[in-house]
Amino acid sequence: MVPMMMLAAIMSPSAQAQPAAATIESRAREVVALLGGTGDYDATFAPSFRTAVPRARFDAIAAQLQQALGKPTGVAAIEATGPWAAQIRIAYDGGTLNADLTLDPGGSHQIIGLLAKGAEPRGPAAQTLDAVVEQLAAQNGTSVFALARLGDGSPRLEKARNATTPIAIGSAFKLVILAELVRSIEAGERKWSDVVTLDGSALPGGGYAQQPKGTQIALRELAERMISVSDNSATDILLFHLGRAKVEAMLPVVGFTDGGVRNVPFLGALEVFKLKGVDGGALGTRYLAMDAKARRAFLDGPVRDTPIAAIPRDLFQNGKPLRIVELEWFASPNDLIRAMDWLRRHMDGTAGAELRAILSKNPGLPDATKHWRYVGYKGGSEPGVLTMTFLLQAGNGAWYALTAGINDPARDVDTLKFTGLMNRALDLAAPR
Incomplete structure (x- = not known):
């Protein structure tokens, strides 16, 4: 889902924990019902969410999920991430959907944020990075992938597909803006x-x-x-x-x-x-x-x-790619790896502590931190465009960057398949 994500207000955990937990569980069950085709959309979601994700768009996403995973069967797990926020796992006949759920801390506690963070279809998973890359290449459109070891010199590629091919990268362009801010702070021109x-x-x-x-x-x-x-x-x-x-x-x-x-x-x-x-x-x-x-x-x-x-109010809402070959921001896997490496090198500078925290606040995928000491992340998406780029530090202190993307001018990217492959890549790339 592509809603407007908003941060819950800070409230006293001791005063709010019990009622918040019960309300979050109730709203999560309502999401399951809506994903299955029943429920009251207007009662469950706040006006801000309904504006960002109209009911027709939500229903289209729900249909895609059912096509990939079968019917939703219930809430498999809830892990609180804030007073009125949680990571939830929704069970389907054929797998599990991971999502971030955020409720309005006031009023009727409607949902203001629901962000899908990848699915785990049942069945055999890729056993090697080569298999991940092969399955990525089998998707519609142009796919790219790169895993590199980072050190004192230039990044050293360990696995790659179309590593020098520029593709549309969506919001990953924001890494360059962040880099200029870091440069200006280190130069004494600005402060955080x-x-x-x-x-x-x-x-x-x-x-x-x-x-x-x-x-x-x-x-x-x-x-x-x-x-x-x-x-x-x-x-x-x-x-x-x-x-x-x-x-x-x-x-x-x-x-x-x-x-x-x-x-x-x-x-x-x-x-x-x-x-x-x-x-x-x-x-x-x-x-x-x-x-x-x-x-x-x-x-x-x-x-x-x-x-x-x-600007049309329904821009991007129909899921059809819109001029992604012409009007976009473009980078190759090597470009994105070099950018993450530049940011890594500046984590020891005067702007470093805040830079490290900013890049790691959202790890991109729920299981990204399972095998990695540090996870920095920036993704990008719009219809026909999906990229994910990670800056990773292993338990032994070694640094890596991993990035992948798909461009398809004809249709939207299969987000569930892509994020599932990236979850697997993160697991397989971690040094044991």
Whole structure:
């Protein structure tokens, strides 16, 4: 599911633990019913969730899950992750679905966040990394994969498929913005505690889109939201606060070289939504016909001045890929590995402690930390695009980076299959 994820408010664990646990269990059972085709959607989900994930979209996802896993049979496990949040496991006839569940801490405690984190179909799992790569290659579209050992020199590939092939990477582009922020902090230009004051400029969906002009937000908070929950409003605030040109200058520094000039000008999230969606994509068609200089002027003029209301409300809701070959951010597996390695090398610098915490707040998959001492993560997705990139430290202290992705211009990616393979890859890649 692709809902608006929101953080639960901090409440007293001792005062809230028992009623919260019972309410979370009740809401989890309601999710099972809805995934099975019954239940009251409006009563279970908060208005913010229903806006991000209309009932028709939810039902389409539920149908995909049933096609892959059979019928849902119940709640298999609940593990609290906060006063009103939990990781849940939903049992199906043919496997298990992992998801993060977040409830509104006030009022009727409706669900404000439900994020699928991978499925585990029953049946024989891949026994080797070669088998994982083979099964990845069997999926529709173009697939890429790379596992590299990180050390003092350049990353050393241990397993790869199309490692130099740039593909659309979705929100993984945010790693470059994070790198520029880290560079500026290490250079003494900024501090994590510095604040950005909102100037009233339009923002894409996220936690800050409706905040009034004059709202102040710390760089540390923006960075964490950008990486951990892929908040697009936080992303655009940071991109334009740091400066588009500064972020572009970091592309070769962090190793985004295979993607090359395709990422210049470096687009913001709202710009991409406008280019893909306004007037059936006409704005994007005009943009693509221009050279780099003209594109910059176009972004800073007609694209900026196009109101958000011109973006179709159902953009991306039908699950069909939308110009992923032309209008996106692009990188190869090698690019993403080099970027993660750059960030790893700066974890010992003046910005290092906060950087380490930001990258590891969301490990990407529920079982990612099972065999790894440290897990940093950034993924990216939209219809037809799915990537997952991990920075990993083994129990023996050795560092690795693992990344994979699929692009399919014709159809959406089989998320369950992909995340299942990535779970298996994380397990098999861990030194024993």
